[in-house]
Amino acid sequence: xxxxxxxxxxxxxxxxxxxxxxxxxxxxxxxxxxxxxxxxxxxxxxxxxxxxxxxxxxxxxxxxxxxxxxxxxxxxxxxxxxxxxxxxxxxxxxxxxxxxxxxxxxxxxxxxxxxxxxxxxxxxxxxxxxxxxxxxxxxxxxxxxxxxxxxxxxxxxxxxxxxxxxxxxxxxxxxxxxxxxxxxxxxxxxxxxxxxxxxxxxxxxxxxxxxxxxxxxxxxxxxxxxxxxxxxxxxxxxxxxxxxxxxxxxxxxxxxxxxx
Amino acid sequence: xxxxxxxxxxxxxxxxxxxxxxxxxxxxxxxxxxxxxxxxxxxxxxxxxxxxxxxxxxxxxxxxxxxxxxxxxxxxxxxxxxxxxxxxxxxxxxxxxxxxxxxxxxxxxxxxxxxxxxxxxxxxxxxxxxxxxxxxxxxxxxxxxxxxxxxxxxxxxxxxxxxxxxxxxxxxxxxxxxxxxxxxxxxxxxxxxxxxxxxxxxxxxxxxxxxxxxxxxxxxxxxxxxxxxxxxxxxxxxxxxxxxxxxxxxxxxxxxxxxxxxxxxxxxxxxxxxxxxxxxxxxxxxxxxxxxxxxxxxxxxxxxxxxxxxxxxxxxxxxxxxxx
Numbered sequence: 001x002x003x004x005x006x007x008x009x010x011x012x013x014x015x016x017x018x019x020x021x022x023x024x025x026x027x028x029x030x031x032x033x034x035x036x037x038x039x040x041x042x043x044x045x046x047x048x049x050x051x052x053x054x055x056x057x058x059x060x061x062x063x064x065x066x067x068x069x070x071x072x073x074x075x076x077x078x079x080x081x082x083x084x085x086x087x088x089x090x091x092x093x094x095x096x097x098x099x100x101x102x103x104x105x106x107x108x109x110x111x112x113x114x115x116x117x118x119x120x121x122x123x124x125x126x127x128x129x130x131x132x133x134x135x136x137x138x139x140x141x142x143x144x145x146x147x148x149x150x151x152x153x154x155x156x157x158x159x160x161x162x163x164x165x166x167x168x169x170x171x172x173x174x175x176x177x178x179x180x181x182x183x184x185x186x187x188x189x190x191x192x193x194x195x196x197x198x199x200x201x202x203x204x205x206x207x208x209x210x211x212x213x214x215x216x217x218x219x220x221x222x223x224x225x226x227x228x229x230x231x232x233x234x235x236x237x238x239x240x241x242x243x244x245x246x247x248x249x250x251x252x253x254x255x256x257x258x259x260x
Numbered sequence: 261x262x263x264x265x266x267x268x269x270x271x272x273x274x275x276x277x278x279x280x281x282x283x284x285x286x287x288x289x290x291x292x293x294x295x296x297x298x299x300x301x302x303x304x305x306x307x308x309x310x311x312x313x314x315x316x317x318x319x320x321x322x323x324x325x326x327x328x329x330x331x332x333x334x335x336x337x338x339x340x341x342x343x344x345x346x347x348x349x350x351x352x353x354x355x356x357x358x359x360x361x362x363x364x365x366x367x368x369x370x371x372x373x374x375x376x377x378x379x380x381x382x383x384x385x386x387x388x389x390x391x392x393x394x395x396x397x398x399x400x401x402x403x404x405x406x407x408x409x410x411x412x413x414x415x416x417x418x419x420x421x422x423x424x425x426x427x428x429x430x431x432x433x434x435x436x437x438x439x440x441x442x443x444x445x446x447x448x449x450x451x452x453x454x455x456x457x458x459x460x461x462x463x464x465x466x467x468x469x470x471x472x473x474x475x476x477x478x479x480x481x482x483x484x485x486x487x488x489x490x491x492x493x494x495x496x497x498x499x500x501x502x503x504x505x506x507x508x509x510x511x512x513x514x515x516x517x518x519x520x521x522x523x524x525x526x527x528x529x530x531x532x533x534x535x536x537x538x539x540x541x542x543x544x545x546x547x548x549x550x551x552x553x554x555x556x557x558x559x560x561x562x563x564x565x566x567x568x569x570x571x572x573x574x575x576x577x578x579x580x581x582x583x584x
Contacts, residue, residue: 082455110458174457
């Protein structure tokens with residue numbers, strides 16, 4: 001049995017009487033690629049926000065692998081969860097727009113690298129050494145994704161597809177254990193979506209990472225996911241391999257409605 | 261430190277030295293009289309305070325209207341300590357004490373209030389500033405509304421000039437470091453910064469505390485220079501005076517703050533000749549600048565010696581990689 005990286009147990013959240021996520025139990029294993037699908041308003045992004053700490057659950061628990069042990073992270077704020085290895089991208093792109101591409105990546109490396117303001121103020125040799133090291137790391141990461149040419153461009157001048165790509169690179173720069181992608185193909189043309197499909201596969205292989213993906217583009221989801229969770233009305237409707245899900249009558253009913 | 265850094269540092273040092281020589285020469289030929297030197301000192305003091313405020317408003321994106329309060333803490337620390345210990349040592353100590361005290365108050369106030377956003381934070385910081393002023397007005401040891409007079413002066417223009425240069429170096433070096441990048445990240449997109457493991461409250465508080473420390477430093481220099489302090493010096497209008505420098509220069513641009521502090525200081529001198537028209541012209545200038553440059557004179561960009569001196573066309577790409 002492979003190692004569990006993240007686990008949510010009977011997670012539930014209410015917003016003033018509306019139960020957005022209802023007793024959801026999911027598990028993500030090491031180096032697994034999980035798809036999270038469901039009709040609009042099923043609670044997919046809310047579930048992401050619960051797992052990454054943006055919302056606090058009404059009940060239920062979230063655990064993350066911490067030195068080969070599952071430790072509860074319910075009480076932790078998003079930045080502490082990020083430090084434990086949870087990274088994410090956003091449905092609506094959230095880059096640091098006034099910063100260059102490489103600075104976006106460098107910012108993501110802040111938490112992992114200890115820095116001393118005194119060294120920065122005095123510009124000690126150690127400071128220059130650390131900066132050079134960080135830049136090199138950031139550059140090699142950008143190189144993997146073919147973005148070295150735009151390293152010094154401002155983030156908001158990039159084309160849409162590149163901005164999405166940068167957001168993923170930035171998330172990877174935190175060296176996470178698990179990466180949440182919230183509708184990475186939203187607004188992309190078929191060409192860009194095809195590139196993204198390759199990119200996601202590449203990340204999983206090259207970085208040995210667990211990836212959880214919310215996506216409406218079924219071609220993409222079915223192509224990359226090893227396992228799927230289907231959400232409807234805040235509940236897990238079904239789980240299984242893409243093939244199982246495609247033939248699951250309950251899922252077909254949720255998406256297409258009942259015959260008759 | 262490689263050659264490029266040394267060359268770059270030296271070129272800035274040369275610029276600073278040239279300004280010093282210029283001032284000295286102009287004093288020798290009586291182009292700058294005692295009144296001119298007073299103006300230079302006041303410009304320097306405003307500059308230190310304004311850079312502190314730009315760190316809070318421009319870099320960390322937190323709208324503070326409480327700068328006068330922190331200046332008051334520094335001013336009264338210097339006034340009280342220097343009156344008791346009228347030596348240069350007492351003066352230096354008083355700047356330290358004022359800065360520390362101001363930093364501590366900023367820390368205590370900042371942790372709860374920096375959770376607020378925009379207008380709410382502005383109101384909260386304004387409230388803090390007024391509370392500080394009213395406390396000073398009602399304490400016995402601060403001599404109430406009358407204030408403190410005949411404070412020994414240890415301030416001259418070289419000291420203020422040096423302090424201003426030091427302030428610029430500290431703030432610019434901090435902004436161009438991992439800490440500064442994190443502060444700016446929080447300004448640009450707080451949710452994204454948090455999702456990357458950045459403790460957003462911590463970086464907001466760092467900027468706020470450092471801004472308050474600089475305000476106190478400016479306040480301390482001002483108290484010793486003008487040789488008197490009273491609560492009326494630190495009303496809401498004092499915060500606005502500093503805010504105008506920051507907004508006019510460009511929120512988030514240190515160069516803009518420096519240029520505007522100097523320009524407004526000189527404008528103030530020129531307008532002395534216009535009597536009561538002075539404030540009208542001043543206001544018109546502000547309105548015109550805001551109409552034509554709503555983002556401030558410099559926007560968010562910085563004046564760069566590197567681009568002017570060393571950038572020979574092709575090596576523009578390297579510019580960002582040497583963040584000195």
